[in-house]
Amino acid sequence: MTPPSRTRPFGRALCAMVTPFTDEGRLDLDGAQRLAERLVGEGCDGLVLSGTTGESPTTTDAEKSALVRAVVEAVGDRAAIVAGVGTSDTLHTVELAREAEKAGADGLLVVTPYYSRPPQDAVEAHFREIADASALPLALYDIPGRTGTRIEPETMLRLAEHPRIVAVKDCAYDLLGTQKVLARTDLAYYTGCDEYALALYAVGGAGYISTVANVVPGLLRGILDAFDAGDTEGAAHRQRQANALIELVMASGLPGTVTTKALLNSLGLAAGPVRAPLRPAGREATDGLLAEYERLVAAV
Template sequence: MTSTPPFGRALCAMITPFTGDGARLDLDAAAALAVRLVSGGCDGLVLNGTTGESPTTSDAEKTTLVRAVREAVGDGVPLIAGVGTADTRHTVELARAAEGAGADGLLVVTPYYSRPPQAAVAAHFRRVADAVGVPVMLYDIPGRTGTRIERETMLGLADHPGIVAVKDCTGDLLTAAEVIAGTSLAYYSGNEELNLPLYAVGGTGYVSTVANVAPAPLRAVLDAFDRGDTAGAARLNARLMPLARALMAAGLPGTVTVKALLDAGPVREPLLPAGRETADGLREALAALDATG
């Protein structure tokens, strides 16, 4: 594990609450959720990421959300703002706005759709990191972007002083372990089923969608591992897997399933809300976890 995690170990990819018609941010609900997550065991919060519905929030809404959550949780809680777009210039604009709004770090996804070659991917990340004074977390999620940050590219980016962390959603534990061993990058799992395995090979922690509804049980896995209780960590991790499967492997985005549990307002189109049967199943999975806790 990285000796000094740049943003803590247990991070939540926080949803973005909207008002009943979905037209506006529900800032009171966002503030209340942020406070609950921190008190429940989250070291930091990732705002305006995929789970935060960044594709359908405006630039102004993104900045407003960062400011509101910063005011709610105070200065001691790391806030990482998602600023990734398919346009380098736009990403730089969002990065500077997030820094000005109080973000402690930036989550920058690989440019999507245009499928840039690796040299362009590296140049994009360096351009963003050069433009701000807060550290950058690379977001490697090729299943959504169509482009992976290849191993050699990652190793090269590790020499940039402003690039300090990775949110890894590749599912490739081998490459992650190699980069962890060869760099000082802090690796955060973006797949709940790999939180513990990645941590065991030197990862820093996780950026979790499931943490929106189960922050304490997720953190307990890392705490047990840090105490040297690897068997206990495995047991706690196993208890979480049914909920993780229900939330993340139900054929719906995590944003949809989490909002179905939290009653945090609608999702924005093109997403659609979860159906009643799905919502009932999610509540059963959460209740089962609570019963074993």
């Protein structure tokens, strides 16, 4: 059995990659390349850079471009590289989109403008202007819990008519609304909520853009692989196995960037500190993450 036919412009299994920093807080390009190579080697079809997990609000424009160049150099054409370029300023987002294209990105992730809470006609105009600014395909990032503004399903339907708007990173927690858009467009929906990896895939989603994949990329890909092989029971079992770690990483009261970097650092993998105003996870939280990771690895 295979899932319903959908275009998958960036593959199925994507990681929302952390941005490694040195102990002094500078961009760690060597670490980023090592992490990217590991993620691709363990099953990631694509890497999303400078998203929420990548601490995009606290990296400079120059750092974002340098990160794309370094990761493209490391993985070549073995994975799609999607650059997060969204800001609350349309003109700034256009500039970042063009720079990402020059740096070698394969696609763009564009979040809804935040804080100003624009109405839907302004949201639509914003995305169309970015889509017209480069030749790269766009994934719209719908995460109203952070931005304060939803991309409403009717707006999605209109935006789907643009030839370069091809995908959605879906963090709206509205599976019914998502399915309405899936039924009427060819947009490739990637869940950004790891606990929905199987659920969205089973109703025609393209895959996931996962934070937890920084740590267990192979396990999460195994959910999709089992489903594609017709092993729905196995896919559900893998999803349930992963959910305890997903909850600790994503819903423990700490941002996913903080928990993911804490776990990566504990495992001796490239991550480094978070940038202020984020603060590192405490010892108790880190120990709990590591214990659950070890339990999960032992179980699979």
